[in-house]
Amino acid sequence: xxxxxxxxxxxxxxxxxxxxxxxxxxxxxxxxxxxxxxxxxxxxxxxxxxxxxxxxxxxxxxxxxxxxxxxxxxxxxxxxxxxxxxxxxxxxxxxxxxxxxxxxxxxxxxxxxxxxxxxxxxxxxxxxxxxxxxxxxxxxxxxxxxxxxxxxxxxxxxxxxxxxxxxxxxxxxxxxxxxxxxxxxxxxxxxxxxxxxxxxxxxxxxxxxxxxxxxxxxxxxxxxxxxxxxxxxxxxxxxxxxxxxxxxxxxxxxxxxxxxxxxxxxxxxxxxxxxxxxxxxxxxxxxxxxxxxxxxxxxxxxxxxxxxxxxxx
Amino acid sequence: xxxxxxxxxxxxxxxxxxxxxxxxxxxxxxxxxxxxxxxxxxxxxxxxxxxxxxxxxxxxxxxxxxxxxxxxxxxxxxxxxxxxxxxxxxxxxxxxxxxxxxxxxxxxxxxxxxxxxxxxxxxxxxxxxxxxxxxxxxxxxxxxxxxxxxxxxxxxxxxxxxxxxxxxxxxxxxxxxxxxxxxxxxxxxxxxxxxxxxxxxxxxxxxxxxxxxxxxxxxxxxxxxxxxxxxxxxxxxxxxxxxxxxxxxxxxxxxxxxxxxxxxxxxxxxxxxxxxxxxxxxxxxxxxxxxxxxxxxxxxxxxxxxxxxxxxxxxxxxxxxxxxxxxxxxxxxxxxxxxxxxxxxxxxxxxxxxxxxxxxxxxxxxxxxxxxxxxxxxxxxxxxxxxxxxxxxxxxxxxxxxxxxxxxxxxxxxxxxxxxxxxxxxxxxxxxxxxxxxxxxxxxxxxxxxxxxxxxxxxxxxxxxxxxxx
Numbered sequence: 024x025x026x027x028x029x030x031x032x033x034x035x036x037x038x039x040x041x042x043x044x045x046x047x048x049x050x051x052x053x054x055x056x057x058x059x060x061x062x063x064x065x066x067x068x069x070x071x072x073x074x075x076x077x078x079x080x081x082x083x084x085x086x087x088x089x090x091x092x093x094x095x096x097x098x099x100x101x102x103x104x105x106x107x108x109x110x111x112x113x114x115x116x117x118x119x120x121x122x123x124x125x126x127x128x129x130x131x132x133x134x135x136x137x138x139x140x141x142x143x144x145x146x147x148x149x150x151x152x153x154x155x156x157x158x159x160x161x162x163x164x165x166x167x168x169x170x171x172x173x174x175x176x177x178x179x180x181x182x183x184x185x186x187x188x189x190x191x192x193x194x195x196x197x198x199x200x201x202x203x204x205x206x207x208x209x210x211x212x213x214x215x216x217x218x219x220x221x222x223x224x225x226x227x228x229x230x231x232x233x234x235x236x237x238x239x240x241x242x243x244x245x246x247x248x249x250x251x252x253x254x255x256x257x258x259x260x261x262x263x264x265x266x267x268x269x270x271x272x273x274x275x276x277x278x279x280x281x282x283x284x285x286x287x288x289x290x291x292x293x294x295x296x297x298x299x300x301x302x303x304x305x306x307x308x309x310x311x312x313x314x315x316x317x318x319x320x321x322x323x324x325x326x327x328x329x330x331x332x333x334x335x336x
Numbered sequence: 337x338x339x340x341x342x343x344x345x346x347x348x349x350x351x352x353x354x355x356x357x358x359x360x361x362x363x364x365x366x367x368x369x370x371x372x373x374x375x376x377x378x379x380x381x382x383x384x385x386x387x388x389x390x391x392x393x394x395x396x397x398x399x400x401x402x403x404x405x406x407x408x409x410x411x412x413x414x415x416x417x418x419x420x421x422x423x424x425x426x427x428x429x430x431x432x433x434x435x436x437x438x439x440x441x442x443x444x445x446x447x448x449x450x451x452x453x454x455x456x457x458x459x460x461x462x463x464x465x466x467x468x469x470x471x472x473x474x475x476x477x478x479x480x481x482x483x484x485x486x487x488x489x490x491x492x493x494x495x496x497x498x499x500x501x502x503x504x505x506x507x508x509x510x511x512x513x514x515x516x517x518x519x520x521x522x523x524x525x526x527x528x529x530x531x532x533x534x535x536x537x538x539x540x541x542x543x544x545x546x547x548x549x550x551x552x553x554x555x556x557x558x559x560x561x562x563x564x565x566x567x568x569x570x571x572x573x574x575x576x577x578x579x580x581x582x583x584x585x586x587x588x589x590x591x592x593x594x595x596x597x598x599x600x601x602x603x604x605x606x607x608x609x610x611x612x613x614x615x616x617x618x619x620x621x622x623x624x625x626x627x628x629x630x631x632x633x634x635x636x637x638x639x640x641x642x643x644x645x646x647x648x649x650x651x652x653x654x655x656x657x658x659x660x661x662x663x664x665x666x667x668x669x670x671x672x673x674x675x676x677x678x679x680x681x682x683x684x685x686x687x688x689x690x691x692x693x694x695x696x697x698x699x700x701x702x703x704x705x706x707x708x709x710x711x712x713x714x715x716x717x718x719x720x721x722x723x724x725x726x727x728x729x730x731x732x733x734x735x736x737x738x739x740x741x742x743x744x745x746x747x748x749x750x751x752x753x754x755x756x757x758x759x760x761x762x763x764x765x766x767x768x769x770x771x772x773x774x775x776x777x778x779x780x781x782x783x784x785x786x787x788x789x790x791x792x793x794x795x796x797x798x799x800x801x802x803x804x805x806x
Binding site: 026037160161173 | 343
């Protein structure tokens with residue numbers, strides 16, 4: 024008994040310290056934690072909701088869309104994570120009129136990954152269980168410190184539990200500096216597309232289409248119009264894509280659009296998006312973001328049956 | 337289940353608490369159940385392999401003890417064939433199949449061996465060797481057969497040393513398992529066990545896993561790595577593997593000590609060796625002594641002249657290489673060590689020339705060079721590694737491709753040096769004894785510092801231990 028008492032006395036300060044650190048880290052204004060707070064503040068007035076990965080996150084600026092909008096897209100956010108986010112939060116968007124679902128070359132074939140730190144960050148920030156069910160016996164499920172890792176956590180602690188790089192209006196769009204690769208060379212393009220290819224498998228298309236179906240049904244159940252959106256990428260990026268995979272992307276999304284009676288808007292290979300409008304190989308620069316936002320506003324938001332009335336909450 | 341996982345953090349205290357709370361006669365069952373769960377966390381179906389060999393070895397032990405004359409040898413043969421057969425099928429089949437394929441291709445014939453797509457059961461080489469040492473010792477009359485099937489199963493499956501050793505001898509482990517009914521909790525043993533676990537975790541998570549990420553990135557793209565990066569990675573792997581494997585042994589011994597069972601020491605600061613013979617007396621002691629007692633000595637050891645000694649040493653080291661992995665890289669690694677030890681054995685003066693510190697440095701460098709074959713994915717890659725390491729132009733680069741940021745590299749080097757030097761100093765100056773004699777605030781301060789270092793400098797990645805693959 025004395026040993027146990029001593030052990031508990033030894034461990035107590037560690038538990039107190041760990042608890043303090045965990046509570047502090049849960050308050051850090053990281054992009055996902057800030058976005059989660061913004062979500063609960065924004066959903067009553069949101070009329071347009073955008074999901075997708077980094078292409079939509081940096082590509083569409085909600086502030087210029089002409090309607091109260093929330094950009095829920097984020098870097099490396101798979102269609103499965105989109106679906107989980109919509110399952111969790113979709114019902115809260117009571118005034119939702121338009122749901123834009125971003126689909127990309129790699130996301131339509133994305134294979135499930137081992138639960139990584141990002142999946143656990145989603146769990147802590149949004150309470151969604153990641154792409155697959157996160158293992159119960161993984162310390163990252165319970166600890167933000169373990170999820171962020173020691174270096175990142177210690178950095179936040181040094182800053183007094185502040186991120187040091189607060190993201191302005193995270194619901195509007197993601198400043199591209201956060202996620203882009205600046206390697207614009209041919210080799211860089213080949214490497215980037217090869218990296219995307221390494222996580223792609225055509226056998227995953229049915230699973231990802233099912234996620235899209237779930238999201239479409241969710242949007243339709245709250246009376247929203249649903250649009251599938253394929254964002255533009257640079258010509259250099261397209262040069263290294265595989266024609267069969269590009270065809271599979273277009274066949275899949277157009278088939279789904281007709282099956283579920285939703286609209287499809289694809290900017291893949293759109294000549295208006297010249298390479299100068301890209302910050303890197305597949306992410307738009309500010310001018311490109313302005314153009315895509317303008318086009319989405321004109322061709323998607325205002326072209327719908329409710330047209331310009333979407334602007335009025 | 338990995339020792340450096342959250343599961344094990346919950347598993348071990350639960351096993352220890354229930355173990356000491358339950359009636360003594362039920363403890364073997366509890367430990368066996370815990371060991372089964374521990375093993376099944378990796379690949380549940382493979383427990384059937386263990387069950388099969390446990391059944392055969394248990395029966396063989398009893399039959400050997402009761403039989404006379406040639407039948408004893410037959411029963412021993414049955415046990416060895418069963419264990420080596422499991423190894424041959426599950427570990428060496430792809431290697432045999434591939435090499436047979438090349439030979440048949442040379443002869444213009446089709447490979448008659450079927451290809452089997454088998455995932456290697458974790459720790460297979462460790463528990464089959466431990467099982468074989470039981471039947472051999474019973475055959476030699478040095479160990480009475482274990483009549484309690486559950487206790488024998490626990491001898492093979494005891495979870496702290498099940499998947500990466502130490503490869504225990506029945507004379508050490510079975511009597512301790514027989515005594516667990518009356519075992520009482522010892523606060524001193526528990527504290528000592530926890531210190532070993534903490535030290536092992538520090539070595540694994542803070543040193544080995546940091547170095548592993550550096551080593552992996554260089555070995556991943558050897559063809560494009562520059563000479564400085566290759567040199568750093570070679571030394572990094574030397575430190576990585578000793579920290580990784582000794583960490584496992586420390587955590588295994590510490591976990592077992594919590595249960596009141598003492599496992600053998602598997603390492604004795606191998607990089608302080610002044611000859612390769614000494615290195616093998618200090619490195620993976622349970623495997624070295626296994627080969628010495630069951631292969632080298634039965635072959636005649638060093639009793640039949642220089643030529644026979646050299647032959648016996650080469651056989652032992654080639655087998656030791658193959659024990660580590662079914663690949664020619666491991667055979668070459670064994671051959672390098674074997675030829676160096678044999679060369680040393682064939683000389684009149686066994687010691688290497690030079691001053692003491694220089695000899696240690698020389699041994700460390702030879703061992704580091706041999707590790708390149710151990711770590712490389714193929715012989716071709718190992719030679720590319722060596723060629724790029726020594727080519728003249730490779731040293732003109734300023735690139736640190738693959739080594740990470742200079743800051744991280746410095747932290748990793750300092751931590752690794754601190755742990756290695758600290759371990760040596762602790763052993764030479766009895767620092768643990770001095771720590772235990774220190775006032776509690778100082779003692780606890782050291783433990784807290786170790787825990788903080790573990791949390792802040794560690795890589796929490798559930799990285800597997802290197803020796804699990806063997």
